[in-house]
Amino acid sequence: MSVQVLTDVIVPTGLIAMGVSGRSVRRNVRTENQAGIMQITQGWLQTRREYTFGIQPLEAPGWQMIEALYEVTEGGAYGMLLEDPKDSQVSASQGLLHATLGGQLVGTIGHGYGVPSYRLHKRYSAHGTARTFDRLITRPKSPATVMRNGSPVAVGAGAGNISINYDTGTVTFAADLSQGIQSITLGASTVLNFVNGVGIVAALDVGQRVYITGVSGTAGAVLNGRSHDITAKGATSLTISTPTAGLSGGGGTAAKYPQASDVLTWSGGFFVPVHFRDDAIDWTFLVGHEHEDGRVIAGPSVVLQEIKER
Known part of the structure; x- marks a missing residue:
């Protein structure tokens, strides 16, 4: 500790x-x-x-x-x-967010990964080379500005808003959109079925990632608290690559968070x-x-x- x-x-x-x-x-x-x-x-x-x-x-x-x-x-x-x-300031060109899942950094720094939590970093670049080093910033100075695709993200509880923990340097996004899962078809790949196709199905495409919480049973252990790669979609369903054959469970919620196509940066001071x-x-x-x-x-x-x- x-x-x-x-x-x-x-x-x-x-x-x-x-x-x-x-x-x-x-x-x-x-x-x-x-x-x-x-x-x-x-x-x-x-x-x-x-x-x-x-x-x-x-x-x-x-x-x-x-x-x-x-x-x-x-x-x-x-x-x-x-x-x-x-050295106590970070510009928008230096400040990057890195997705975190279960305490581990995942995905590509500076981009979304379909998860809610991100850590702040400062990038150091050596003149005349493409080599860089990314330093974890655990004590940002309030207020810090987080940007998604170049636009500041509001602090709050609304869709797509953020909260910033200034004691850890963790940024948590509120979901852009979420919808209850009507049923789950378990197997070598997993199908999430919804009551309609106008919510989360319309919001996400093949190649993007969906975040799942609240699934019951043994399937929950492999689905909950993670983002999953979408490999196919139907009129009212999303298919993810995560295998659930032999497991049981249902219910839960699917949500959309920043995706790999989203550029996530920040600026401000730090201690x-x-x-x-x-x-x-x-x-x-x-x-x-x-x-x-x-x-x-x-x-x-x-x-x-x-x-x-x-």
């Missing part, structure tokens, strides 16, 4: 303005043979960031900001949020969840000022380390 983050505790921008240094860390294992040939094995698949405060002496009010953060987070037992001074890397923070009182307001304190080992979240 990751460190609990106190979302109402944010590193003051005034403290950041007093000076901060940092580094980005990966963990790669390097081995070299006698001929000098090196092999590198990746350890971490994501970068971990560190921020060091007190790199230059601080006046008492600045140091007291650090001590206050240290105390309210119980010396790093809890995390907090920090706005990276060099980095951090904690004190060490249980102790050292300080040195620098003599040279008579008055209390002029005291200067150094503490160049105060490191806030990024908390990796899923």
Whole structure:
């Protein structure tokens, strides 16, 4: 389980303005043979960031900001949020949504997959090449703007609207359309039958995906909470490729969510969840000022380390 983050505790921008240094860390294992040939094995698949405060002496009010953060987070037992001074914004050309199902990313990033839940990412592109890296953003800054095919999506409970969980970076779509399933024909492929063809049947085409919930019996275990590839459609039915031979069940609801043809992007700011890397923070009182307001304190080992979240 990751460190609990106190979302109402944010590193003051005034403290950041007093000076901060940092580094980005990966963990790669390097081995070299006698001929000098090196092999590198990746350890971490994501970068971990560190921020060091007190790199230059601080006046008492600045140091007291650090001590206050240290105390309210119980010396790093809890995390907090920090706005990276060099990287805290996402443009619509960088922000991508990636579908998630059962805690796993599915489909193609930046496109729908016929499911309600998506995670926010920021894409980094190297100049002069098509190579990119997509960073999971778990702490977006409110308000974030989500776009579907270039148009902003409203926050709400209406059809096609969204909700945004700012503690996880998860976007959840309300269904574009849903309809109760009248009956299910089980077999090597599965046929969903509806009372008419003007609802979900008209809304979806072969090659798209339908999301199913609420099916009873053993068939529910393979149908519910998933999107399924549509391989055929009739006047009042949709055929999906998911096999259900030998199973039982019926009922449920079929729904339409963003499809692979839908481009899903976002823009806005974000925080980095951090904690004190060490249980102790050292300080040195620098003599040279008579008055209390002029005291200067150094503490160049105060490191806030990024908390990796899923």
